[in-house]
Amino acid sequence: MPGTTAHGARGALAFEIPTWLLDWERTLPEALRGDEAAMRVAIEAAARNVRHGTGGPFGAVVVEVASGAVAGIGINIVVSGGSSVLHAEMVAMMRAQLRVGFHKVGGADGIPMTLYTSAEPCAMCMGAIPWSGVDRVVCAATDADVRSIGFDEGDKPANWLSAYRLHGIAVSNGILRDEAVAVLRAYQTSGGVVY
Amino acid sequence: MPGTTAHGARGALAFEIPTWLLDWERTLPEALRGDEAAMRVAIEAAARNVRHGTGGPFGAVVVEVASGAVAGIGINIVVSGGSSVLHAEMVAMMRAQLRVGFHKVGGADGIPMTLYTSAEPCAMCMGAIPWSGVDRVVCAATDADVRSIGFDEGDKPANWLSAYRLHGIAVSNGILRDEAVAVLRAYQTSGGVVY
Numbered sequence: 001m002p003g004t005t006a007h008g009a010r011g012a013l014a015f016e017i018p019t020w021l022l023d024w025e026r027t028l029p030e031a032l033r034g035d036e037a038a039m040r041v042a043i044e045a046a047a048r049n050v051r052h053g054t055g056g057p058f059g060a061v062v063v064e065v066a067s068g069a070v071a072g073i074g075i076n077i078v079v080s081g082g083s084s085v086l087h088a089e090m091v092a093m094m095r096a097q098l099r100v101g102f103h104k105v106g107g108a109d110g111i112p113m114t115l116y117t118s119a120e121p122c123a124m125c126m127g128a129i130p131w132s133g134v135d136r137v138v139c140a141a142t143d144a145d146v147r148s149i150g151f152d153e154g155d156k157p158a159n160w161l162s163a164y165r166l167h168g169i170a171v172s173n174g175i176l177r178d179e180a181v182a183v184l185r186a187y188q189t190s191g192g193v194v195y
Numbered sequence: 196m197p198g199t200t201a202h203g204a205r206g207a208l209a210f211e212i213p214t215w216l217l218d219w220e221r222t223l224p225e226a227l228r229g230d231e232a233a234m235r236v237a238i239e240a241a242a243r244n245v246r247h248g249t250g251g252p253f254g255a256v257v258v259e260v261a262s263g264a265v266a267g268i269g270i271n272i273v274v275s276g277g278s279s280v281l282h283a284e285m286v287a288m289m290r291a292q293l294r295v296g297f298h299k300v301g302g303a304d305g306i307p308m309t310l311y312t313s314a315e316p317c318a319m320c321m322g323a324i325p326w327s328g329v330d331r332v333v334c335a336a337t338d339a340d341v342r343s344i345g346f347d348e349g350d351k352p353a354n355w356l357s358a359y360r361l362h363g364i365a366v367s368n369g370i371l372r373d374e375a376v377a378v379l380r381a382y383q384t385s386g387g388v389v390y
Contacts, residue, residue: 013276013289014209081208083292084299084326085285094208097278103390104279123322127349131279131319154322155358163350195298 018054031068046118049075057187060092065112072096089125093132104133118180123154136170140180150194213249226263241313244270252382255287260307267291284320288327299328313375318349331365335375345389
């Protein structure tokens with residue numbers, strides 16, 4: 001195999017989070033109150049990701065419903081992190097799970113958690129959310145907005161909204177959509193990689 | 196947040212691969228020739244995962260088509276690794292991508308790669324495969340076999356086989372199905388966690 005990395009050789013499954021994200025998230029308020037405040041963080045993460053050139057125009061944040069505490073922030077680091085799995089939603093959910101030390105974002109007690117994402121999840125993220133412990137998903141830009149700048153969202157079940165409802169996962173769409181679409185357009189204008 | 200881990204605090208996205216897997220994979224032949232030889236590795240990984248108590252009865256391996264070289268082996272480490280993302284197929288694809296240092300398993304040159312999985316992918320893995328650089332998927336146990344021991348496969352598009360074909364991804368089903376089903380049954384008999 002060409003280009004065997006130290007990580008690959010050791011067998012560890014480890015991905016670097018950009019330093020700017022670690023620095024920036026320390027400056028955020030302790031609690032994000034209400035859907036718009038949380039979505040602004042997801043969209044601002046996406047915008048900063050584009051400006052820093054660390055990935056695609058997508059951001060996400062998992063928030064503890066009761067307290068408004070940030071459980072995990074994600075950005076798209078597919079290219080810089082070297083894995084197609086590293087969509088913003090996946091990174092946010094994995095970080096929230098690592099933080100709580102359990103394979104569900106709400107921990108063993110199932111504390112209610114909402115995932116805010118700057119754009120409607122692709123087929124992978126849509127399949128991942130019901131396993132993650134997230135109880136509610138809030139999206140800004142739509143599937144069509146994402147496809148309009150050239151990204152593929154994949155093949156989703158036609159009835160995913162009702163399937164989510166059956167799983168007890170609520171979905172809200174279009175929160176701060178214009179702001180999220182502006183980040184998608186900025187990425188397109190900047191000539192960002194579409195893969 | 197309860198139980199903040201060192202990993203979570205640092206912000207690194209890092210998961211441990213069980214030592215037995217690292218040790219065992221070093222003993223495998225340099226090249227896996229033919230579908231059955233590769234699938235035997237995926238199923239044996241699943242069986243060893245059950246015996247070691249490190250996760251669910253699922254194994255996967257990404258193989259370079261031309262050489263038969265192993266690019267990445269995965270097992271289900273959802274509970275032991277602490278993330279719902281860590282299905283066998285995801286772990287195999289992420290490890291193959293880390294090894295090659297690129298967000299596609301075939302590297303920047305798109306070397307053809309096949310994913311062998313001991314059971315038909317769930318909705319998350321099914322959405323992830325088209326982004327991963329895998330050109331062909333070979334499955335042993337069926338969706339129904341997996342559901343029969345209580346695991347949820349999630350909501351997949353009804354037409355996923357034809358959608359995969361449109362993406363240029365070939366699918367073969369039922370290779371060594373009986374051997375894979377035996378591992379599912381052994382897990383069920385052992386009282387393994389179904390989540």
